[in-house]
Amino acid sequence: SAVISQKPSRDICQRGTSLTIQCQVDSQVTMMFWYRQQPGQSLTLIATANQGSEATYESGFVIDKFPISRPNLTFSTLTVSNMSPEDSSIYLCSVVTGAGELFFGEGSRLTVL
C-alpha cells in the first residue's frame, strides 16, 4: 500500500494569487497523477506528473495554469496559478505503486474568493 499526504488540506485564497499543493508518498511509486473535483462533480484528470520531465496534460489543462513538478519518485507539486473563483475545487493526488495498486490522497480543498 501507499500512504499519501497532501498539503494543505484546505485553503482560502484571494483572486489572482497562486497556490502550490504538495503530494508526498511514503514509498516510491511509478506513476503520479493530479485530479480536480469541482463542487458537486466527479473527478477529472489534470495531468500525469512525470519524474524528471515535464508533466503530460489532459485536454483543457495547460502548464501555465497548472504547473506541476515531480523531482523524485515520492513527491509532486501542483500549482494553481492566477486563481479565480472557478478554480475552487478539491485537488487530488493519486499514485500507482510498483505492485500496480492505485491510491488517492485525501485531497486539498481550495476556495477562491
Place this chain on the structure above:
Amino acid sequence: GESVGLHLPTLSVQEGDNSIINCAYSNSASDYFIWYKQESGKGPQFIIDIRSNMDKRQGQRVTVLLNKTVKHLSLQIAATQPGDSAVYFCALAGGTSYGKLTFGQGTILTVHP
C-alpha cells in the same frame, strides 16, 4: 472521446436492503474498471475492481458485474448499512493508460436506518 455515465444520480435505501448502482461507458477499449466510495471531505476510497476478462467479481458485501456487450458496469452492495452512505463513482482505464482514470458522474447513496 470517452465518456462514462451513471443511470441514477441518487439512490435511497433502507438499512438491510441490497443496493445496486449502475454505470454505462462508451469506450470499448477500456479494460480495467474500479468502483470508488467517497465520503464527505475525503478522497476516493477503493471498493472493488474488475478487469475486462471477467464478468463478475465479489468482495466483502460487494459484487461488481461487467457486461462488455452493452458496456455496462454495476456495483451491488448487500445488506446496506448507514455507513455505506456516500457518493459512489465508477472509473475506468484502458490500454497503456493504467492509472489515468475516467470517472463517472457519481451516485449519492443514502441509507436510512
